[in-house]
Amino acid sequence: MEKLVYPKPPSFAPLDPPPRLLCGPGPCNPHPRVVQALSATELGHLDPSFLKIMDETKELLKYIWQTNNEFTIPVSGTGTAAMEACVFNLLEPGEKFLVGCNGYFGQRLGQIGERCGANVIRMEKPWGTVFSLEEIGEQLEKHRPQVLALVHAETSTGACQPMQGIGELCRKYNCLLLLDTVTSISGIPVHLDNWKVDAAYAGTQKCLSCPPGMAPLTFGPRAMEKLKNRKTKVPTYYLDMSLVASYLLGENGTSKRSYHHTAPINMCYAVRESLYIAAEEGLEKRWERHRRNAEMFWNGLKQLGLEPLVDKEHRLTSLTTIKIPQGVDGKEVVSILLNEYNIEVGGGLGELAGKVWRVGLMGYNSRPDVVLTLLAAFERALKKVGYLQSQ
Amino acid sequence: MEKLVYPKPPSFAPLDPPPRLLCGPGPCNPHPRVVQALSATELGHLDPSFLKIMDETKELLKYIWQTNNEFTIPVSGTGTAAMEACVFNLLEPGEKFLVGCNGYFGQRLGQIGERCGANVIRMEKPWGTVFSLEEIGEQLEKHRPQVLALVHAETSTGACQPMQGIGELCRKYNCLLLLDTVTSISGIPVHLDNWKVDAAYAGTQKCLSCPPGMAPLTFGPRAMEKLKNRKTKVPTYYLDMSLVASYLLGENGTSKRSYHHTAPINMCYAVRESLYIAAEEGLEKRWERHRRNAEMFWNGLKQLGLEPLVDKEHRLTSLTTIKIPQGVDGKEVVSILLNEYNIEVGGGLGELAGKVWRVGLMGYNSRPDVVLTLLAAFERALKKVGYLQSQ
Numbered sequence: 001m002e003k004l005v006y007p008k009p010p011s012f013a014p015l016d017p018p019p020r021l022l023c024g025p026g027p028c029n030p031h032p033r034v035v036q037a038l039s040a041t042e043l044g045h046l047d048p049s050f051l052k053i054m055d056e057t058k059e060l061l062k063y064i065w066q067t068n069n070e071f072t073i074p075v076s077g078t079g080t081a082a083m084e085a086c087v088f089n090l091l092e093p094g095e096k097f098l099v100g101c102n103g104y105f106g107q108r109l110g111q112i113g114e115r116c117g118a119n120v121i122r123m124e125k126p127w128g129t130v131f132s133l134e135e136i137g138e139q140l141e142k143h144r145p146q147v148l149a150l151v152h153a154e155t156s157t158g159a160c161q162p163m164q165g166i167g168e169l170c171r172k173y174n175c176l177l178l179l180d181t182v183t184s185i186s187g188i189p190v191h192l193d194n195w196k197v198d199a200a201y202a203g204t205q206k207c208l209s210c211p212p213g214m215a216p217l218t219f220g221p222r223a224m225e226k227l228k229n230r231k232t233k234v235p236t237y238y239l240d241m242s243l244v245a246s247y248l249l250g251e252n253g254t255s256k257r258s259y260h261h262t263a264p265i266n267m268c269y270a271v272r273e274s275l276y277i278a279a280e281e282g283l284e285k286r287w288e289r290h291r292r293n294a295e296m297f298w299n300g301l302k303q304l305g306l307e308p309l310v311d312k313e314h315r316l317t318s319l320t321t322i323k324i325p326q327g328v329d330g331k332e333v334v335s336i337l338l339n340e341y342n343i344e345v346g347g348g349l350g351e352l353a354g355k356v357w358r359v360g361l362m363g364y365n366s367r368p369d370v371v372l373t374l375l376a377a378f379e380r381a382l383k384k385v386g387y388l389q390s391q
Numbered sequence: 392m393e394k395l396v397y398p399k400p401p402s403f404a405p406l407d408p409p410p411r412l413l414c415g416p417g418p419c420n421p422h423p424r425v426v427q428a429l430s431a432t433e434l435g436h437l438d439p440s441f442l443k444i445m446d447e448t449k450e451l452l453k454y455i456w457q458t459n460n461e462f463t464i465p466v467s468g469t470g471t472a473a474m475e476a477c478v479f480n481l482l483e484p485g486e487k488f489l490v491g492c493n494g495y496f497g498q499r500l501g502q503i504g505e506r507c508g509a510n511v512i513r514m515e516k517p518w519g520t521v522f523s524l525e526e527i528g529e530q531l532e533k534h535r536p537q538v539l540a541l542v543h544a545e546t547s548t549g550a551c552q553p554m555q556g557i558g559e560l561c562r563k564y565n566c567l568l569l570l571d572t573v574t575s576i577s578g579i580p581v582h583l584d585n586w587k588v589d590a591a592y593a594g595t596q597k598c599l600s601c602p603p604g605m606a607p608l609t610f611g612p613r614a615m616e617k618l619k620n621r622k623t624k625v626p627t628y629y630l631d632m633s634l635v636a637s638y639l640l641g642e643n644g645t646s647k648r649s650y651h652h653t654a655p656i657n658m659c660y661a662v663r664e665s666l667y668i669a670a671e672e673g674l675e676k677r678w679e680r681h682r683r684n685a686e687m688f689w690n691g692l693k694q695l696g697l698e699p700l701v702d703k704e705h706r707l708t709s710l711t712t713i714k715i716p717q718g719v720d721g722k723e724v725v726s727i728l729l730n731e732y733n734i735e736v737g738g739g740l741g742e743l744a745g746k747v748w749r750v751g752l753m754g755y756n757s758r759p760d761v762v763l764t765l766l767a768a769f770e771r772a773l774k775k776v777g778y779l780q781s782q
Contacts, residue, residue, distance in 0.1 A: 002580060002582055004457060004582075004674060004675065005582065006457055008454075009671075009673070010447070010450040010451060012450075014667075015428055015431055015660055015664055017432040017440055018434075019432060020434055020438070022434075022435055027435060027436065027653060028433075035430045038430055038657060039427070039429055041410060042411065042413060042418055042419075042420050042421055043408050043409075043411055044413055044415055044418060047735060049409050050408070053406065053408065056403045059401040060400065060401060060403070062397070063397055063401060066396055067397075076472070077468045078467055078655060079652070081467070114624075115625075189392060189393060191393055191395075191396065193396055211433060211656055212436070213655030234506075235507070235626050235627075236626075236627055237475055237502060238468065238471050238475045238630075261470070262417065262594070263603065264602065264655075264658070265418060266421075266429060266604065266658075266661075267604050267657075267658065270657075272406060279400035284392065284395065344438060349650065
């Protein structure tokens, strides 16, 4: 036997993550039942019992997203993988890709569009604002893109894009509508079919209160048609949704499942459980709960002299961006919350770096007790940095 | 509030996977400590405590692979994602990609090479055999490829590619050496640095006894140099290893970590624990254990009148392909094992479909008790299908 060139393994203490209340932009604390689901008995990825669990997951996901799309699955990667899967499967080189850029994730959509050779057209607006139906109509008329991508809930800004009428406009211009619902799914109203959305993706680690590791994706009939009629191959094998469909839906409409990759079994269990819990609660109740706790939080912020970035009409209930007051070192506050109170809140991303804090009250964490803890910790931290007066 | 178009959620029983002894080509049963690690306290993906856990994971992985490569990480996807990451990051359009095709996964490497526009040259050999140093030398001399990819442990055939001398040949021809170690990592000897391997990837759900969902990847200095000097952008954003490096290693050699994607936190815990357990056992003992239990299994097979496909010299100890005897319906045996004894073994893949069973004795499942159970179940099944006489 060949000798080991590095005979000594490194020596570390056993795994022991510190306690954390995760109120940043995600991941948030997973629901305890979701954590339990992670450790259910392992199954093979082609075991009929696993495929049944996957089929149930798809059905639950359809309800949560309010869609009837047959191709509604969790992708074996995190949110960015599902974003890339949508862009890479729905666009061919040279096609026009109109992207709403009013935050970090809109920009990322554009960058991914460029990777696959699409002609990316950026529709820019100040971060924290949203697009009007008129603005979108003008751009569709002007550019006649093959795909329009919008971010429903911008995780970088806390703004919620109104969706009424956009799907109809896209059909008029024969354009596919792609929607990022990463920070909205199950936390704020999402009606994919009603809104005539052709493709969407989401994250599991936000309002679904599931760990990160898989990402929901759905393609409607128009998106599937586009995929079927591509002239070029999808530029990725791992995220080629035709191959994934042969595994998760069956080959050419048959029930025969072809091996494509080994699905992350335990994460599938967790995703299913998180959707199951959301369905048990019911969408409308869940949305209402997110609103109620967000309002409680906003009222508390006001008393601390803090102000959200986004006007109330377009403000997400799942994620609030708070303006860092003049003279306050935002990073210091984040660090006090983390190191003294084990609470994670997010800093700003991209253009908003140093200008806002991002506070998520998502899924399991959207609770009055979490709001109280958060507000009390903010108060302490703001006193410590001298923004609020100590008694 | 807009009305729900699908007001009723589907109604399913709670999650309850059946018991399974997973002795197929993977996933295998995860180690109980790895399952426990999955449910450790959630951390944010930029939390210093999480980054420390990730750093420790990288160090453990270096030991397990016997490499000193700084860029040694778990990719946020399953094995095929890491395979694609290697191919897409190390090849540019038009470059020559020589691939050893003596099984299913060699073929897949070629398909992925084609997706990114590489000039794929397939070095073919019958499934179940391996390449000689001379054969590889001839092909390198003839084609002068930029990258040579070999599969160390072919999960579809059960053959183990001898590695002595290949790295030196590749350096002579200024070619990068990429190695698939999905079914060898921690189960059979892998000496990446000694073998002068420039890039490698692996799976977690095989000999590491960790659930699927992440996939180890390592790039040595020559691979990093190639990545740095690319003329074209990597065709994927999600698997662009320069961006992943900014997140997991720090930006441009600094310790500043840039957000790229949300790492699958709980899966990272599991990967770390699986590496930790393998390091505790020690590589040499672990390899020896896999050999001992495989030989016990092979001896038992002989008594049942069954024969492995691969000659003993090149046979994997982690995965055995067994020839399905004339007249036996292989699928029926697989189905008896699964439905009557809760044991999963694999059927053949690709060319070997219907011709072999694939039996994995990997990681936690490489144990004498598992071998006994497996042999007893095979005996029962072979009696039931009439291949062995019942008493």
